[in-house]
Amino acid sequence: MNNTLQLAEQSVRTTLGQTQGQGRSPGLTMLDLLQVTGAPVGDAHQAAQVPVLTRRVHAGESLVHEGSPAEAIFFVCAGTFKVFCTDVNGYEQILSFALRGEVLGFDALCMESHPTAITALEDSSVFVVLRNDVFHLSQVVPAFSQALQRAGSLSLVRSRDQVGLMAAVASEVRLARFLIQLSQRMAHCGQSPRRFHLRMGRRELASLLGVAHETVSRSFTALASWGLIEVSDREVEIRDMDGLQAFARSTRRPAEGIHAERSVGKVMRRSMAGRRQGAVLRLAA
Amino acid sequence: MNNTLQLAEQSVRTTLGQTQGQGRSPGLTMLDLLQVTGAPVGDAHQAAQVPVLTRRVHAGESLVHEGSPAEAIFFVCAGTFKVFCTDVNGYEQILSFALRGEVLGFDALCMESHPTAITALEDSSVFVVLRNDVFHLSQVVPAFSQALQRAGSLSLVRSRDQVGLMAAVASEVRLARFLIQLSQRMAHCGQSPRRFHLRMGRRELASLLGVAHETVSRSFTALASWGLIEVSDREVEIRDMDGLQAFARSTRRPAEGIHAERSVGKVMRRSMAGRRQGAVLRLAA
């Protein structure tokens, strides 16, 4: 317990240089961090004793650069981040978007440097846990150990959802899946699951989905003309959640031996092909 | 310390029912588990005191079913596993292959049930850590806590590499990237990085790469005809590692503002198109 406080003090001192004078911890503690992650808080009193650093990152600013030494991990307190890596040719591959409660930099725990870059898509803030403290805090504050495990695990689930996105054949299906994912994550953050503002541009979306940005545009208008969503620039409203979800379930040719009818997506896109205007769509009713 | 042994005993008792009578722990301990993960072993003596369960899984057998309650996590001790999920239409989406040292089921830590299925591609064995023990062991055996963090982190890195695979435009590039990844992982396991036996079929590979299985076949013959590899069914030999790596770096249209020359892949595929036989290839020499 004594130990705990010492540790925390040291943490603060060590990190101040890191934050580049940007953020001072306004009295936030480990308890706040735990609450943001949604993990069960064991000993709230103990957790409230351990101060935690925060850092503000303005829109477009970088939180970590690719290849920079892995000195800390972060927990998103507010805002949105994009995680990406830039290959030798300058192509920027987006790996995920992170919302409130998610951990950033977990993938660096098994290496010396960050394999990915992270930048803020809007004004955001994070909790900072220095790498050296990760180990100690795990031992001293059991709830933190658990929160880290859960957050890391969630990160993995997200990453695998991402594979599900890119696995879809049709570009419209990829977009539909993304929108549903985002909708659920927004809901989880207490925001409206039916109407939201996209924090990223078409180009970034295209990278995430693994298609050309022109295709993203076309897919948006396609989904809108089916009557599933309504779009205006980055403003999105889901008009037919069930329909969108059904459409998002379209898959690539099913495994042999299972003789289901043709995939929904293709049927729908084919049936829509002849139509001229955004006709109302009856979906596998 | 005393506590440690009690915990372990309990673990053994609780798990015996789970293992379906398949595996008895042949005296393996936490020390063995730590060594397999490659994590630094702190107190070897302590770790050697903590028995750990193992479980054998025969080729084709299932380790966990999708949606089954998340009762344990696993560390691959030997063999190969595939991690996948089956969607409503019966299409089997492969998420990753796991080799020795990697953790399985980490994604279930943040939920009540496994979001993915896991089956063995060959006769394999795993260490079993019950979910309830994960928390306690993390507190009692610091080295385990660290090993779990590292293994989870590695899992995330793998999952993101997977995104890198599917992000590539050309199917031959995807396959090339996969082969290089696998080569490096094989090397990490102490096996030859130039010559290996694929544990998975074309269909499974196709699912992982996000293409049709016919395309995987064609990509294999393409890479072989470039002279980069040699293939015979599931036996693969990399003949030109540098060339393969250069080819694997081909990307989608680079981000605007960076005016690099056309992507390597397209050029190569174009220049190869005219050739009839597996000519020797000079790559960006």
Added chain:
DNA sequence: CGGGACGTTGACTCAAATCAATAACCGTGG
């Protein structure tokens, strides 16, 4: 006002999905 970033839409091309046929392999059982 002009330059730049962003988004949409159209036209064209081509790579990969799909459909189909064949070959090789394997375990089973006559």
Added chain:
DNA sequence: CCACGGTTATTGATTTGAGTCAACGTCCCG
């Protein structure tokens, strides 16, 4: 032993969806 069905892998023919190139409109900021 071979015949058989089932699975897997390869290759060919055809179609189509998405990448690419290009033009255009909008918005914002200097």
